[in-house]
Structures are given as C-alpha cells and as structure tokens.
Amino acid sequence: MDIRTTVSESPRSDSDVAAILANPGFGIHFTDHMFTVEWTPDGGWHEARITPYGPLTLDPATAVLHYAQEIFEGMKAYRHADGSVWTFRPEENARRMVRSSRRLAFPVLEPDDFVQAVDALVTVDQRWVPADAAGEKSLYVRPFMLATEAFLGVRPSQHVTFMVIASPAGAYFKGGVKPVTLWLTTEYTRAGRGGMGAAKTGGNYASSLVAQQEATGQGCDQVVFLDAQEGRYVEELGGMNMYFVFADGHVVTPETGTILEGITRSAIIDLAGKMGHRVEERKISVDEWRDGVASGEITEVFACGTAAVVTPVGRLLWDGGETKSPTGEEGGPLTMRIRRELVDIQYGRAEDSFGWLHRVV
Numbered sequence: 232m233d234i235r236t237t238v239s240e241s242p243r244s245d246s247d248v249a250a251i252l253a254n255p256g257f258g259i260h261f262t263d264h265m266f267t268v269e270w271t272p273d274g275g276w277h278e279a280r281i282t283p284y285g286p287l288t289l290d291p292a293t294a295v296l297h298y299a300q301e302i303f304e305g306m307k308a309y310r311h312a313d314g315s316v317w318t319f320r321p322e323e324n325a326r327r328m329v330r331s332s333r334r335l336a337f338p339v340l341e342p343d344d345f346v347q348a349v350d351a352l353v354t355v356d357q358r359w360v361p362a363d364a365a366g367e368k369s370l371y372v373r374p375f376m377l378a379t380e381a382f383l384g385v386r387p388s389q390h391v392t393f394m395v396i397a398s399p400a401g402a403y404f405k406g407g408v409k410p411v412t413l414w415l416t417t418e419y420t421r422a423g424r425g426g427m428g429a430a431k432t433g434g435n436y437a438s439s440l441v442a443q444q445e446a447t448g449q450g451c452d453q454v455v456f457l458d459a460q461e462g463r464y465v466e467e468l469g470g471m472n473m474y475f476v477f478a479d480g481h482v483v484t485p486e487t488g489t490i491l492e493g494i495t496r497s498a499i500i501d502l503a504g505k506m507g508h509r510v511e512e513r514k515i516s517v518d519e520w521r522d523g524v525a526s527g528e529i530t531e532v533f534a535c536g537t538a539a540v541v542t543p544v545g546r547l548l549w550d551g552g553e554t555k556s557p558t559g560e561e562g563g564p565l566t567m568r569i570r571r572e573l574v575d576i577q578y579g580r581a582e583d584s585f586g587w588l589h590r591v592v
C-alpha cells in the first residue's frame with residue numbers, strides 16, 4: 232500500500248501526552264493521527280492515508296448504522312527498555328480479521344496491508360507508546376472495518392472503510408493481579424451454530440452487554456457464556472477465553488467454532504506445551520468445572536486476552552449456586568507463571584523463542 236501521510240498541525244503538546252501517559256485509563260484518550268483506506272468494487276482498496284485524528288461525517292443512511300456490518304481487532308504496542316516499540320503477533324490479528332471479514336461479507340484486506348497500516352500509525356504516533364514496562368502500560372491499537380455505503384438495502388456494502396486508531400492503556404490490574412468472580416448466564420448466549428461467535432464483530436459485543444449488566448448486578452466482575460445448543464458447555468467470557476488447570480498438570484481450553492479464537496489463547500497453547508503441560512482443546516461442561524473444583528481435580532481456572540493477558544478466576548456464581556474458588560487471593564502457580572512469561576516476552580524481558588514479536592520502531 233502507498234500511504235499518504237498528513238501530519239497534524241495541532242498535535243497534543245509533549246506535556247499533555249506525558250500527563251495522559253501517567254494515567255491513561257483505557258479507551259479514553261486517542262493519539263494525534265488515524266489510518267484510513269477505502270474499498271469499492273471497481274477501485275479495490277485505495278486512498279490509504281494517515282490524517283489527523285478526528286470525527287467521521289456519515290450519511291444517516293450509512294449501512295453500518297442500520298445492519299451492523301462491522302468488524303474490529305484489538306492489539307497492543309509495547310515499548311521495551313531500550314526504547315524500541317513492538318507488537319505481538321500482529322499477523323494473527325490480520326488473519327483473524329480476514330476470517331471475520333469473510334463471515335461478515337466484507338472484502339479481504341491482505342494481512343500484509345493490515346500490518347503495514349498498524350505499523351504506519353504506531354510509527355507516526357510513537358511518542359504515545361508509554362515507557363513503563365513494569366506498570367504494564369501499552370498503546371492499544373484498534374483496527375476496524377465498517378460498511379460505509381449510504382444505502383438501506385440489506386446486502387453487503389459496496390463501499391467499505393478500514394481504519395486504525397490507537398489509545399494509550401494503563402495496567403489492567405491496579406494494585407496487583409486479583410482473581411475475578413464470574414457470573415454464569417443461563418438466560419443469554421453469545422453464539423449459535425452457524426452464527427458469528429468466531430468473528431470479532433460489534434454485534435457480539437452488543438448482545439453481551441445485557442448479560443454483563445446481569446453479572447455486575449450480581450456483584451460479579453465478568454459474565455461466562457455457555458453453548459447455545461445444550462446450555463452445558465463453557466464457551467468464553469464477554470471478552471476473554473478460558474483455561475482450566477488439572478491436578479495432573481494438563482490444561483483444557485474450550486474448543487473453537489463458536490468462540491472467538493484469541494491470540495493470547497493460542498500463545499498459551501504453545502507456551503504451556505513448551506513448559507511440559509499437555510493442552511487439550513475440547514468441550515468442558517459447567518458440571519465438570521463445578522465438580523472438578525469441588526474434588527480438587529481442577530486446581531486453577533484462568534481467563535486470557537489482550538487486555539488483561541491472564542486473569543485468575545475465583546468463584547463462579549449462577550442463579551441458585553456457586554463453585555468455590557480454586558485458588559487463593561494470588562492466583563494459581565501455573566496461571567501466574569504463564570502470565571509472567573507472556574508479559575516478559577511482550578516487554579522484551581524474556582527470550583522470544585516463538586518469534587512472536589514484531590518490531591515497529
């Protein structure tokens with residue numbers, strides 16, 4: 232892609248950026264620029280550009296506003312101690328976006344173009360990548376694709392826009408990693424057979440909100456979804472995949488098909504394998520979870536995703552019951568070891584033996 236860059240004439244001052252990076256929160260502040268490329272049937276992908284960050288002007292009939300033809304990705308750029316800036320397996324995000332685009336009837340943006348777009352934006356806005364490895368700060372990068380044809384007919388949009396924006400992110404856990412309490416929803420599901428569960432599309436998150444509200448109302452941190460067909464098998468959280476550690480050392484993660492195939496999940500399959508743990512991708516029922524924790528056969532439960540890396544899971548609550556927490560306040564030993572190993576690779580403190588890191592700056 233040929234990317235035309237128009238540098239902002241009114242970027243945030245260095246002192247403003249420093250103040251934001253001192254306490255970035257999540258998804259609140261945005262960098263000075265954004266990347267855009269557009270697609271039409273005749274022109275293919277064209278007009279790749281980096282421009283000052285700013286609002287979009289959309290016709291009220293724009294298809295995405297009505298039929299939710301939209302997909303996105305989530306990834307981070309990390310600053311290493313020597314000042315260099317890296318992303319983690321960006322080609323995996325690119326490939327997942329290709330899979331999402333097929334499911335949502337979008338044109339395909341080639342993975343190389345996706346990675347080039349992310350690199351270009353992170354390079355232009357590199358001063359927004361926090362230098363605070365110990366605090367686990369990063370620059371969150373949000374690539375997304377939307378149906379931008381102004382047309383109310385229900386069919387794939389003939390005008391598509393792919394954009395990348397970026398937002399500095401603070402550590403997910405403030406004051407140390409703590410197990411989360413989960414709510415098991417028996418009323419709502421996030422994905423059915425043939426549905427969109429494996430795609431990273433806004434509709435899945437819209438449909439999870441009421442279930443997350445229910446979880447919060449029950450005093451829980453996050454919601455867990457079960458399969459839609461039988462209501463027995465654990466799928467994932469609203470924004471994280473799940474892992475179960477067994478007493479004999481093997482680990483289980485729900486199989487794919489209706490879940491979002493996380494890049495962290497896939498890294499953990501490799502990492503746990505390298506640490507000598509057998510990894511099974513299979514169905515795991517909520518009964519096996521409850522009974523396994525009760526009997527001591529399941530010794531650790533954790534969730535994983537780009538935002539939190541790895542989160543220990545404590546109690547699971549549902550309407551009329553609960554499991555006990557498999558771990559104490561610190562999270563289980565394998566959970567915390569995998570977490571540390573991943574974070575150390577991301578911040579350049581451990582050897583990247585899988586070749587997961589991609590240098591941007």
Ligand SMILES: Cc1ncc(COP(=O)(O)O)c(C=O)c1O
Pocket residue numbers: 305467468469470471472491492493494495496535536537538
């Ligand atoms: C529904 C869902 N599952 C799992 C994940 C974890 O995926 P990743 O490890 O690629 O962040 C996410 C996060 O993006 C998610 O939204």
